[in-house]
Amino acid sequence: MTTPKHIPFSEDTSAHKLMLPWSRAVEICWRNVLNRRGRFLLIFISIAVVVAFFVSTLAYQAVLAELRRSDEVPIRAALEQANLLTHDDAGDRNQRDRTIWLLTLSGMLCFVGVCNTMYMSVSERFREIGTLKCLGALDGFIIRLFLIESVFVGVVGSALGALAGVLLMLLQLVMLLEIEYISGIMLLRTLSVSVPAAIAGGTLLTVMAAIYPTRAAAKMKPVDAMRVEV
Amino acid sequence: MEERREIVHTQDVTKVYTMGSEEVHALRGITCTIYSGEYISIMGPSGSGKSTFFNMVGGLDKPSAGEVYIDEVDIAQLGVYELAWLRCRKIGYIFQTFNLIMVMNAIENVSLPMIFAGLSADEARDKAAELLGLVGLGDRLTHRPVEMSGGQQQRVAIARALANDPAIILADEPTGNLDLRTGREIIELLTAMKEERGVTIITATHDHKMLAASDRVIWVTDGQISRIQKREELDIRVGSIEGAEE
Numbered sequence: 001m002t003t004p005k006h007i008p009f010s011e012d013t014s015a016h017k018l019m020l021p022w023s024r025a026v027e028i029c030w031r032n033v034l035n036r037r038g039r040f041l042l043i044f045i046s047i048a049v050v051v052a053f054f055v056s057t058l059a060y061q062a063v064l065a066e067l068r069r070s071d072e073v074p075i076r077a078a079l080e081q082a083n084l085l086t087h088d089d090a091g092d093r094n095q096r097d098r099t100i101w102l103l104t105l106s107g108m109l110c111f112v113g114v115c116n117t118m119y120m121s122v123s124e125r126f127r128e129i130g131t132l133k134c135l136g137a138l139d140g141f142i143i144r145l146f147l148i149e150s151v152f153v154g155v156v157g158s159a160l161g162a163l164a165g166v167l168l169m170l171l172q173l174v175m176l177l178e179i180e181y182i183s184g185i186m187l188l189r190t191l192s193v194s195v196p197a198a199i200a201g202g203t204l205l206t207v208m209a210a211i212y213p214t215r216a217a218a219k220m221k222p223v224d225a226m227r228v229e230v
Numbered sequence: 231m232e233e234r235r236e237i238v239h240t241q242d243v244t245k246v247y248t249m250g251s252e253e254v255h256a257l258r259g260i261t262c263t264i265y266s267g268e269y270i271s272i273m274g275p276s277g278s279g280k281s282t283f284f285n286m287v288g289g290l291d292k293p294s295a296g297e298v299y300i301d302e303v304d305i306a307q308l309g310v311y312e313l314a315w316l317r318c319r320k321i322g323y324i325f326q327t328f329n330l331i332m333v334m335n336a337i338e339n340v341s342l343p344m345i346f347a348g349l350s351a352d353e354a355r356d357k358a359a360e361l362l363g364l365v366g367l368g369d370r371l372t373h374r375p376v377e378m379s380g381g382q383q384q385r386v387a388i389a390r391a392l393a394n395d396p397a398i399i400l401a402d403e404p405t406g407n408l409d410l411r412t413g414r415e416i417i418e419l420l421t422a423m424k425e426e427r428g429v430t431i432i433t434a435t436h437d438h439k440m441l442a443a444s445d446r447v448i449w450v451t452d453g454q455i456s457r458i459q460k461r462e463e464l465d466i467r468v469g470s471i472e473g474a475e476e
């Protein structure tokens with residue numbers, strides 16, 4: 001009978017490193033997303049809706065502000081006609097306050113929504129997390145896996161949302177003004193700020209929403225994680 | 231067994247679960263020694279504390295009192311890193327419900343512990359393929375768990391448990407979700423692992439098919455060891471099962 005290899009594990013564990021290289025982690029996440037497409041589609045949508053709303057509102061305001069600053073007569077005339085050329089400072093401020101308030105409130109609601117989605121997405125895998133820990137995953141591996149996943153989900157969801165938001169904003173604009181007054185360069189200038197900002201914001205939101213359940217799951221004892229019935 | 235090396239030793243292990251104001255004494259002082267290369271069955275009725283004991287020995291949960299030694303190391307003294315290392319390299323786990331990662335195919339499931347252990351992707355795949363061949367799934371490498379029967383899933387789990395050449399395989403009701411014939415095949419596979427690789431096998435079970443394969447049987451009732459029997463001492467009822475197995 002062969003005796004099993006005896007590896008003393010109490011000393012010098014550095015000789016036998018536990019690891020999960022980033023490249024492998026990304027690969028695992030990618031497979032996870034592919035194999036759970038349906039679920040991820042829902043997550044993408046829930047994030048995209050938030051970002052689309054923000055982008056369309058903010059970019060619309062920004063474009064309008066740019067237009068108002070223009071001194072070309074036809075643009076001023078068009079704005080006047082669409083009743084968008086307010087000279088009333090107080091009214092302007094009022095409008096802006098309302099927008100900010102609306103954005104804050106809806107932002108909070110959306111954050112709760114995304115938190116809920118991410119919590120579901122993590123908690124339905126508690127059992128798998130427990131199994132991974134039995135196979136030798138450190139807490140850090142689990143966090144790394146879910147971090148990559150949430151960044152990916154955040155970026156893709158936000159990008160989709162930003163695209164939808166821009167389209168929405170354009171739709172809003174052309175309903176008010178003739179398309180010829182909206183110059184491509186001016187649009188590019190406003191969007192080059194609001195779109196990256198929205199994608200960054202959306203991703204940050206998603207990662208923040210994922211951190212709490214992921215940390216909780218990673219810290220669970222394997223038995224507790226595996227006992228969770230889904 | 232020429233020279234018996236202690237691989238697992240538990241000393242007065244107790245476990246009390248508190249649920250609200252109620253205390254459940256799942257283990258009431260378990261002291262036993264398991265030697266390297268043995269096939270041990272922890273037998274007892276449902277609720278007797280087998281899974282709790284399994285979790286203690288496997289470092290998946292901590293005893294309320296008492297110590298668990300693996301290779302003479304008190305595992306309560308291990309840090310998180312060493313504990314993860316123990317789970318990764320020293321012990322292979324098999325569960326009643328297989329616990330495969332559902333989104334991964336057979337070869338990916340088996341590769342996972344090797345990835346954690348630092349093998350390259352190619353090395354891990356090659357070894358995973360070899361292990362799957364060993365458990366008779368050489369033609370199911372890229373099947374996902376949903377595309378396999380219970381018996382096949384449990385074979386994948388066995389291959390996964392063997393991934394890092396562990397010294398110990400812990401199996402909690404490995405045949406619990408399987409029919410008679412498939413269950414027997416799994417037991418044969420475990421026996422082969424013990425014989426060919428010298429792995430220590432510890433199963434928690436109430437499946438009497440397991441008796442014939444065991445070198446020793448530790449009977450547990452109500453969180454306590456009621457007796458420990460060597461294979462030779464097992465009664466006639468078991469003998470008949472053993473006979474049927476030939």
Ligand SMILES: Nc1ncnc2c1ncn2[C@@H]1O[C@H](COP(=O)(O)OP(=O)(O)O)[C@@H](O)[C@H]1O
Nearest residue numbers: 247249254256275276277278279280281282283
């Ligand atoms: N997490 C837990 N919380 C409370 N009680 C538990 C828990 N796990 C097990 N028990 C109790 O401990 C006893 C032993 O359970 P277990 O070890 O699962 O038995 P077995 O595996 O032999 O069926 C049972 O009475 C069970 O209800």
Ligand SMILES: [Mg+2]
Nearest residue numbers: 280281402403
């Ligand atoms: Mg049990």
